Amino acid sequence: xxxxxxxxxxxxxxxxxxxxxxxxxxxxxxxxxxxxxxxxxxxxxxxxxxxxxxxxxxxxxxxxxxxxxxxxxxxxxxxxxxxxxxxxxxxxxxxxxxxxxxxxxxxxxxxxxxxxxxxxxxxxxxxxxxxxxxxxxxxxxxxxxxxxxxxxxxxxxxxxxxxxxxxxxxxxxxxxxxxxxxxxxxxxxxxxxxxxxxxxxxxxxxxxxxxxxxxxxxxxxxxxxxxxxxxxxxxxxxxxxxxxxxxxxxxxxxxxxxxxxxxxxxxxxxxxxxxxxxxxxxxxxxxxxxxxxxxxxxxxxxxxxxxxxxxxxxxxxxxxxxxxxxxxxxxxxxxxxxxxxxxxxxxxxxxxxxxxxxxxxxxxxxxxxxxxxxxxxxxxxxxxxxxxxxxxxxxxxxxxxxxxxxxxxxxxxxxxxxxxxxxxxxxxxxxxxxxxxxxxxxxxxxxxxxxxxxxxxxxxxxxxxxxxxxxxxxxxxxxxxxxxxxxxxxxxxxxxxxxxxxxxxxxxxxxxxxxxxxxxxxxxxxxxxxxxxxxxxxxxxxxxxxxxxxxxxxx
Numbered sequence: 420x421x422x423x424x425x426x427x428x429x430x431x432x433x434x435x436x437x438x439x440x441x442x443x444x445x446x447x448x449x450x451x452x453x454x455x456x457x458x459x460x461x462x463x464x465x466x467x468x469x470x471x472x473x474x475x476x477x478x479x480x481x482x483x484x485x486x487x488x489x490x491x492x493x494x495x496x497x498x499x500x501x502x503x504x505x506x507x508x509x510x511x512x513x514x515x516x517x518x519x520x521x522x523x524x525x526x527x528x529x530x531x532x533x534x535x536x537x538x539x540x541x542x543x544x545x546x547x548x549x550x551x552x553x554x555x556x557x558x559x560x561x562x563x564x565x566x567x568x569x570x571x572x573x574x575x576x577x578x579x580x581x582x583x584x585x586x587x588x589x590x591x592x593x594x595x596x597x598x599x600x601x602x603x604x605x606x607x608x609x610x611x612x613x614x615x616x617x618x619x620x621x622x623x624x625x626x627x628x629x630x631x632x633x634x635x636x637x638x639x640x641x642x643x644x645x646x647x648x649x650x651x652x653x654x655x656x657x658x659x660x661x662x663x664x665x666x667x668x669x670x671x672x673x674x675x676x677x678x679x680x681x682x683x684x685x686x687x688x689x690x691x692x693x694x695x696x697x698x699x700x701x702x703x704x705x706x707x708x709x710x711x712x713x714x715x716x717x718x719x720x721x722x723x724x725x726x727x728x729x730x731x732x733x734x735x736x737x738x739x740x741x742x743x744x745x746x747x748x749x750x751x752x753x754x755x756x757x758x759x760x761x762x763x764x765x766x767x768x769x770x771x772x773x774x775x776x777x778x779x780x781x782x783x784x785x786x787x788x789x790x791x792x793x794x795x796x797x798x799x800x801x802x803x804x805x806x807x808x809x810x811x812x813x814x815x816x817x818x819x820x821x822x823x824x825x826x827x828x829x830x831x832x833x834x835x836x837x838x839x840x841x842x843x844x845x846x847x848x849x850x851x852x853x854x855x856x857x858x859x860x861x862x863x864x865x866x867x868x869x870x871x872x873x874x875x876x877x878x879x880x881x882x883x884x885x886x887x888x889x890x891x892x893x894x895x896x897x898x899x900x901x902x903x904x905x906x907x908x909x910x911x912x913x914x915x916x917x918x919x920x921x922x923x924x925x926x927x928x929x930x931x932x933x934x935x936x937x938x939x940x941x942x943x944x945x946x947x948x949x950x951x952x953x954x955x956x957x958x959x960x961x962x963x964x965x966x967x968x969x970x971x972x973x974x
Contacts, residue, residue, distance in 0.1 A: 488558065488578035492519050493571055497535050499523060500573070509554050525553050526576070531560055538562040539572045549585050557585035602662045603628050606637075609669035615642045617650040618905035619714040619841070621829045623802035625810060629775070629821050636822035637664035637705065638773045639672050643679045646947045647959035648714050648903060648910050651679045654771040654826050655707035655726065658748070667703050671696065671749070675709065682949035685709045685722035686756040689749070693724065696750035704750040708771055712763060712830070715843070715901065719763040722756050724749045727774060727788065730795055734766030734832065738792045765832035768805060770795055775821035776813050787813075802827040840906040842869060848887065848898035848913075858887040858900050862911070865902050871909070875962060878942050879909055882960050885935040886913040889921060889958065904964075908944070912959035920948045920956055 482489050482503045490513075491501040497519035507513070513522050519535065520527050526535075529550050538545045547560045558578040565573045606628065614622050624640050637657025645651055653675050657668045674695050678688045688709050696705055708729060710721035721729060721741060725748035729741040741761040746754050763769055770791070777787030794812035798805045806827045815823050833841040844865045848854045862883035866876045883900060890898050894915030903910040923936045936958075940946050943960035950956050 490576040493573035534562050535574050538564050538574050549581050556582040602665050606665040611641055615644050617644055618907050620650055621802050623806045624826045625806050627823045629819055636660050637668035638822040638824035639668045640824050640826045641672055645682055646945055650712045652710045655705055656773045657705040667699055670699055684758050686758040689722045689724050689756040693749050697752050704748040706748045717764045718760045720758055720760045722758045730770045731761050732768045732795050736796055738796050763830055765830055768829045771826040773824045775823035802829050842904050845901045854891055855887055859884045882939050882943055883911050885939050886958055889935045890915045908964055909962040912957055914957045916955045918950050918954055918956050
């Protein structure tokens with residue numbers, strides 16, 4: 420095969436041949452200094468011609484064609500020396516030789532003149548990111564110092580159009596703001612709009628979502644009147660943030676209210692919530708404290724699922740911490756929760772809170788709780804005043820990085836005329852045929868001493884008689900009749916040692932029993948029953964007092 424003739428058809432062969440014809444290579448003295456082999460000379464002839472150096476480019480022509488905005492100022496007063504075509508198209512013609520404060524009013528309005536001074540003094544570039552100019556577009560300005568031939572300082576101003584980036588960032592911020600507003604609205608709508616007002620407690624609560632940079636969490640609280648003078652108090656925190664956490668919080672709060680109507684002990688309520696939390700979302704956990712206040716006991720009975728301890732300040736100013744018992748958070752499953760108790764007598768104040776109040780970065784959680792104890796020890800006044808003081812002492816502001824929920828309750832000490840509206844009386848029932856008449860006589864005497872009207876007196880005696888008769892027939896010792904009045908209601912309660920709860924049912928005409936609970940339910944404003952710790956039950960009813968006719972008469 421003739422490789423010479425065939426290779427003549429290859430790309431570049433004809434071009435190299437033409438180059439050799441235009442630039443013949445001398446080969447007479449190959450060993451002389453500076454000689455180049457023929458093959459190398461052929462390769463050199465194949466290279467493109469050299470490009471002009473950057474230093475040789477016409478600077479003004481290049482700057483005029485740059486799409487970015489360019490201006491050059493010199494001297495201490497930053498007199499304008501040059502603006503390119505893009506700058507003129509954006510802001511109009513500018514007079515050269517004038518100070519930048521007069522010649523470039525748009526830079527003055529954007530606050531760029533101090534940046535020129537900084538660049539000139541430091542000799543380093545300075546940048547002002549994404550500022551909206553009078554033409555409605557956004558620019559990032561870079562001021563770079565440059566030396567002139569006369570030794571005077573100059574500053575080159577380079578502005579890049581970042582309008583698309585700024586608008587995209589604004590759309591993103593708007594979307595995030597709307598999502599946060601939606602979550603906050605959902606969160607607040609799921610929280611109690613008005614707290615229930617128990618007879619024996621004064622309560623205040625506050626909820627503050629995290630700042631604008633923080634997504635809304637799942638903090639919640641609630642107050643539930645259980646009847647018979649008892650009150651349930653709940654506070655919890657769903658792990659995570661956003662609408663999902665708020666939605667889970669709403670489901671848990673609704674479930675707590677439903678379980679509270681069963682009047683179960685705190686640990687049993689948490690046991691039910693634990694299973695429900697797993698069903699709602701197996702990947703979601705929540706902490707919670709459920710507590711019950713019974714004014715007859717003077718204690719707060721509670722159960723905790725991984726939540727922070729309740730703090731109680733007694734009437735002497737001593738702060739107690741309810742540390743035990745504490746179980747794992749809701750949603751973990753496989754744990755038997757337990758109930759504990761802490762004193763809450765007259766004059767005491769208790770605080771339930773979420774971790775946003777005490778948890779800080781680079782600080783131990785116990786330090787935050789200890790600081791809250793010190794703040795509570797010195798906080799006096801109404802529950803709302805105490806609540807606000809605790810939030811302020813913790814440094815919680817509008818831009819706080821976490822949600823905060825606080826629930827403050829006080830058990831006021833009723834003295835003077837107010838003490839006449841809160842009375843208690845109890846009778847131990849020994850059983851036998853004389854128990855019922857003795858109970859009626861006791862109830863009649865107490866209600867007469869409390870100066871109730873005749874109609875309420877008679878209804879109270881009838882209710883006490885029916886509840887005692889039911890206990891004598893179906894219960895076992897020990898038995899007790901308790902009468903209690905507040906400024907709003909009369910409460911009658913009978914306890915015994917049997918844990919079978921009564922049910923209201925319709926008695927047939929021939930039945931000799933089954934009408935007692937029906938009579939009580941008919942004449943009373945409300946009634947209910949619950950199991951008591953250690954076995955046994957309590958059956959109660961209450962009559963709402965009308966004001967002011969049912970208040971005790973004054974001498």
